[in-house]
Amino acid sequence: MTQRTRNLLLLAPAGAWFLLMLIVPLSVVFIFSFGERGPAGGYVPALTLEQYANLPARWAAFRNTMILAPTGTLAALLIAYPLAYFLAVKVSAKWKMTLLVLVIVPFWTSILIRSYAWIFLLGGRGIPALLDWIGIEGVRLINTPFSVLVGIVYGYLPLMVFPIFVSLDRLDKRLLEASSDLGARPWRTFLQVTLPLSIPGIATGCMLVFILLMGEYLIPALLGGGKVFFVGNALVDLFLQSRNWAFGSAVAVTLVVVMLITVTIYMRFISRVGGTRDDVALM
Amino acid sequence: MRVYATLVYLFLYIPIGVIALFSFNAGRHASQLQGFSIKWYGKALNNPFVMDALETSLIVALVSATFASVFGAMAAVALHGIKGPVRTIFDGLIYVAVMIPGIVIGIATLIGLVTLFDQLNPMIAAIWPGGFEPPKLQMGMLSLIAAHTMFLMALCIIIVRARLSGMDRSLTEASADLYATPMATFRQVTLPLIFPAIVAGFLLSFTFSFDDFIIAFFVAGSETTLPIYVFSSIRRGVTPEINAIGTMVLGVSLVLLVTAQILLRRGEKKSR
Amino acid sequence: MTKQPDHISKKQFMEELQRYRKGSVTRRHFLNVTGLGAASAVLGAAVPGLRPRPAFAAGEIGDRVVLATWPNYHDPENFDAFTEATGAHVQVNVFGSNEEMLAKLQAGATGWDVFVPTNYTITTYVGEDLIEPLDTALLPNYDPNAYDPRFAEAGSVDGKLYAVPKDWGTTGFVVNTDHTGGKTLDSWKGFFDITRDTFSGRTMVHDYQLTTIGNALKYFDYSFNSVDPAELADAEKLLIECKPHLFAISSDYQPSMRNGDAWMSMAWTGDGKQLNADIPAIIYVLGKEGGEIWSDYYAVPKGAPHRAAAYALINFLLDPKVNAKEVLAHGYPSADAHTNALLPESLLNDPILYPAQELLSPLEFGAAVTLTDPNRAELMARFKSA
Numbered sequence: 001m002t003q004r005t006r007n008l009l010l011l012a013p014a015g016a017w018f019l020l021m022l023i024v025p026l027s028v029v030f031i032f033s034f035g036e037r038g039p040a041g042g043y044v045p046a047l048t049l050e051q052y053a054n055l056p057a058r059w060a061a062f063r064n065t066m067i068l069a070p071t072g073t074l075a076a077l078l079i080a081y082p083l084a085y086f087l088a089v090k091v092s093a094k095w096k097m098t099l100l101v102l103v104i105v106p107f108w109t110s111i112l113i114r115s116y117a118w119i120f121l122l123g124g125r126g127i128p129a130l131l132d133w134i135g136i137e138g139v140r141l142i143n144t145p146f147s148v149l150v151g152i153v154y155g156y157l158p159l160m161v162f163p164i165f166v167s168l169d170r171l172d173k174r175l176l177e178a179s180s181d182l183g184a185r186p187w188r189t190f191l192q193v194t195l196p197l198s199i200p201g202i203a204t205g206c207m208l209v210f211i212l213l214m215g216e217y218l219i220p221a222l223l224g225g226g227k228v229f230f231v232g233n234a235l236v237d238l239f240l241q242s243r244n245w246a247f248g249s250a251v252a253v254t255l256v257v258v259m260l261i262t263v264t265i266y267m268r269f270i271s272r273v274g275g276t277r278d279d280v281a282l283m
Numbered sequence: 284m285r286v287y288a289t290l291v292y293l294f295l296y297i298p299i300g301v302i303a304l305f306s307f308n309a310g311r312h313a314s315q316l317q318g319f320s321i322k323w324y325g326k327a328l329n330n331p332f333v334m335d336a337l338e339t340s341l342i343v344a345l346v347s348a349t350f351a352s353v354f355g356a357m358a359a360v361a362l363h364g365i366k367g368p369v370r371t372i373f374d375g376l377i378y379v380a381v382m383i384p385g386i387v388i389g390i391a392t393l394i395g396l397v398t399l400f401d402q403l404n405p406m407i408a409a410i411w412p413g414g415f416e417p418p419k420l421q422m423g424m425l426s427l428i429a430a431h432t433m434f435l436m437a438l439c440i441i442i443v444r445a446r447l448s449g450m451d452r453s454l455t456e457a458s459a460d461l462y463a464t465p466m467a468t469f470r471q472v473t474l475p476l477i478f479p480a481i482v483a484g485f486l487l488s489f490t491f492s493f494d495d496f497i498i499a500f501f502v503a504g505s506e507t508t509l510p511i512y513v514f515s516s517i518r519r520g521v522t523p524e525i526n527a528i529g530t531m532v533l534g535v536s537l538v539l540l541v542t543a544q545i546l547l548r549r550g551e552k553k554s555r
Numbered sequence: 556m557t558k559q560p561d562h563i564s565k566k567q568f569m570e571e572l573q574r575y576r577k578g579s580v581t582r583r584h585f586l587n588v589t590g591l592g593a594a595s596a597v598l599g600a601a602v603p604g605l606r607p608r609p610a611f612a613a614g615e616i617g618d619r620v621v622l623a624t625w626p627n628y629h630d631p632e633n634f635d636a637f638t639e640a641t642g643a644h645v646q647v648n649v650f651g652s653n654e655e656m657l658a659k660l661q662a663g664a665t666g667w668d669v670f671v672p673t674n675y676t677i678t679t680y681v682g683e684d685l686i687e688p689l690d691t692a693l694l695p696n697y698d699p700n701a702y703d704p705r706f707a708e709a710g711s712v713d714g715k716l717y718a719v720p721k722d723w724g725t726t727g728f729v730v731n732t733d734h735t736g737g738k739t740l741d742s743w744k745g746f747f748d749i750t751r752d753t754f755s756g757r758t759m760v761h762d763y764q765l766t767t768i769g770n771a772l773k774y775f776d777y778s779f780n781s782v783d784p785a786e787l788a789d790a791e792k793l794l795i796e797c798k799p800h801l802f803a804i805s806s807d808y809q810p811s812m813r814n815g816d817a818w819m820s821m822a823w824t825g826d827g828k829q830l831n832a833d834i835p836a837i838i839y840v841l842g843k844e845g846g847e848i849w850s851d852y853y854a855v856p857k858g859a860p861h862r863a864a865a866y867a868l869i870n871f872l873l874d875p876k877v878n879a880k881e882v883l884a885h886g887y888p889s890a891d892a893h894t895n896a897l898l899p900e901s902l903l904n905d906p907i908l909y910p911a912q913e914l915l916s917p918l919e920f921g922a923a924v925t926l927t928d929p930n931r932a933e934l935m936a937r938f939k940s941a
Contacts, residue, residue, distance in 0.1 A: 117299070241658070
C-alpha cells in the first residue's frame, strides 16, 4: 500500500461524513434562502431575493450579536488566561491534571441547569439581596446584557482555558529559566517569551468561544429574559415559531457569511501578530 | 496567582453548589428552600423519562465522541502527511465545519436530511421486496449522532493536528532512518505523541455532545436527550428533580475522576 | 362536532354548569337540563368498569407509544398503569408552544403517535394534511355527548372527528397583591398601565405571539384574534413602549413569580392555580375586557409509527377514572362530565379553574388565522428584537 492510498483511506470516513452532513445540508439551506414561505409556514420553491431584502428586520439581532460575541470572548480570555498560565506554569505536575479536569467537571452538568443556577444567583434573592444587605440597593442584574455576559463567560471558560493551557504547557520551561537567568524581569519574560508562544492557544480559544457565541441561543434565552436577542434566538423563532424556512435560511446564510468574513479577517490579523500561519493552531 | 485561581474555581463551583443545595429542597419549586429532603433523587431515579433521556444522551455522546476522535485522528494523521488539492479541500471543510454555529448545523441538518429523506424514502419503498414493510428514514438518534460527529470530528482533527504540528519532525525521520516500517513508526512514535490529543478530543467531544442542546433540539426527531428534557421542563417551572439529576451527573463524574486519579497514581508507583 | 338541535347552547350550558357548581341546582337537574343525563347509563358510565373497553393483551399494540405534549400535563402513574395493561411504554416529549409542534410536524418524521394540539390549530393541521381523522370504533371511551360542546367542537373539521378533548383553561395574569398597594387589577388595561408605572421592571409577558399580542390587542378592546394591520400596529406600539419596563419575555414565569423578581405575569389556569396554592398573595386574574379561553385535544399525526398504540393510549386517557387522576395532577378543568363526576367538589368550585360567568363570556377562543398569519409572527419578532 502506498502512502498516498493509505492517507486517502484514513481520510475516507471523515470525507464521507463531511459530504453527507455538511455539504449537502448547507447546500439545501442556500437553495432554500431563495425560496418563499408557504401559506401555513415551511418552504415553497421560488427564485427570489425577497428574503435577503427583508434582512433589515433582524438588524437588532445582528447588532446585539456583533457587540456581545466579541465582548464575551474578550471577557472569557481575560479571566481564562491567568488561570491557564497558573495551571501550566505554576502548578506541580502532581496536581496539574486534577486541577485542569476540575475546570471541565462543572460542564458535565447541563448548561441549562447551570444557567438556571445563575438565574437564581443574579435574581432578586441572590447577589442583589447580598448587595442590598451591605447597603448597595436597587441593583438589578438578571435579564440584562450583563447577566448574559456572566452566563457566557461561565459557559465557555473551559474552552478558553484548555487551548491556552495546552500551548503554555508545551512551552519549554527552560526558555523561561534562560530568560530569567539572563536577568529579564518576570514581566519582560512574560511579554517577550510566554505570551508570543501562547498565541496559538489564545487564537484557538478565542476562535472557539467567538464561534459558539455567534450562534448562541440558550444563554440569552435563559439569562436575558427574552429581552437580549441574538441571531440564534431570531433563527430559532423563525424555524420554530413563525416557520419561515425561506427567511430563516437567508438569515442563516447571512450569519455564516458574516462569520466567514469576521473569522478570516481575524485569522489574518492573528497570523500577522503570531508570525507564520503555521503557528496558528487553527489551519 | 493562587488567590486568583481560587476565585475562578469559586466562580465555577458556586453555581454548582447552588444546584446541589436546591436538589435537597423539600419544596416543589427550585427557587424556594423549604426544608431538607432527598425525595427528588428518588423521583428522578424512578422517572422513566429522565432515565430514557439520560440513556439517550450517554449513547449519543459516547458514540459521537468515539467516532469523532477516531476518524478525526485518522484524518489528522493523513493530512499531516499530504499536500495538494485533497489537503486544501479538507482544510476548507474543517474550517467551515468548526466555524458554522451549532444552530446553523441544527437547522441545516434538519432541512437537509428531511429533504433528502423525502427523496430517498419512495425510492427505498420502490426497490424493497414485497411482503416486508420498507424501512423509513427519519430523524432520530442516528441523525443526531451523525450531526454531532460531523462537527466534533472537525474539532478533533484540529486538536490532533495542533499536537502533530508541535511534534518534532526529526523524530519520525529518525525512526524511518532506523528502518522502522511506517506502521511501527506510527505505533511507537506518532501514536504515543498524539494520544493525549486524542484523549483530549474525546473528552471535549463527549462534553460537547452530552451538553448540546441546540443541535439536538432540531435534529433529534422523536428522541429526547437530557438537555431537551431539562429545557422542556424548565419552561413551566423547574422542580428540584432537575437539580437532583444535575447533581447526580456531577457526582458520578467526580467519582469517576477520583477513581481514575487513584488508579493512575497506583500505576505510577508500581511502575517505579 | 356538528350542532345538534336538541343541544342547549354553549352559554346555557355554562350557566347551568355554574349554577350546579354553586350548588343552586341539584346534580340531577343539571344533568337533565344539559342533556348529560339523557340516559342514566351515561351517569353509570362515570363509574369506571361499566363501559366496554377492549382489553389489550401485552404485545398486541407493540411495545411503545410516543406522546408529544406539554410539561406537567399528565400523571406519570397513569402511564405506568397503561404500560402494565398493554405492555406499551409511553415516551413523552414535551413542548412549549403550538407553533413549535406545528413546526416539528411540518419538518416531518417526528415519530409521534399522539400529540396535544390546542383548539385553534386543528384546522391548520387538517389543511396541511398532518393529522388523520380519528376512528371512533377504536375509542370506545369517547362519548361525544359527555363533553361541553364549547370545548369539543374544535376537534371536528367538516364533520369529521380529528381530535378528542383533553382539558381546557383560560389565559389571564397572575399578580402579587403584596405590591399593588391595595389597588385592584382586573383588566388588561390595568396590566399594561401599571407595567409602565409602579410595576416597571416587574412584569412578564409570554414568549408566545397568540397571548402576548392578543392581550395587548385587548388593551384597545380589539379582538384577541385580530389580524387587522392598523389594530396590530397599535398593539405593537404598546408592546414596544412596554418593553423597557418588562422584567422578561418568557413563558417560564413561575420561578420569577415565586422568588419575587417578577410581580405580575401573563399566566395560564394551571400555573395560576399552583402559584396561588403555594403563595396566596399571588392571585389569578382574568382581564375584564376578555382574552383567551382554550381547550386542548388529543390527535394522531399522519404516519404515526405505532398507530394501534396511539388509539389505545388516547382511549385509556379518556377513561373517566384515568382522566380524573390526570386533572388532579395538572390542575386544569376537564370538559368531560363523566370525569367531573369523579372529582372532589372543592376542585369543581375552584374559582381559578372555573371563573365566574361574567369573566368567561368575553373570552375568545384562539382563531386559526393567528397561527399562520405572517404579520403576527413578524410583529412578535420585531417586539422581541427591538
